Amino acid sequence: MNIPKNLSSYIRVLKLASTPSTEEFSQVSLVAGAGIVLVGLLGFIIFVFMTILPGGA
Template identity: 65%
Template sequence: MDVKYDLTSYVRVLKLASTPSWEEFSQIAKIAGAGIFLVGLMGFLIFAVMAILPLGGV
């Protein structure tokens, strides 16, 4: 494990990184929010179907 090499590669990546503009940030936030909403909606629909349908058995 070469710590000096690892640190220089981390510093190189941080130098390339930049702060996103407001438009870029808002677009990413909208897409992430839509994804979270869709996953929650799918979970709720699965819960609702499982609560309505009889499980069968005894």
């Protein structure tokens, strides 16, 4: 295991990384929030269909 080589590559990546701007952070938050809401809505619709359909059949 070559630890110094791995450590130097980690340091290089950390030097290239930067904090996102406020606009970039809000855009990423909006997209992530929309995805969470969409998946939750889809799960709720499936739940409603699974509870209604067996009762009517």
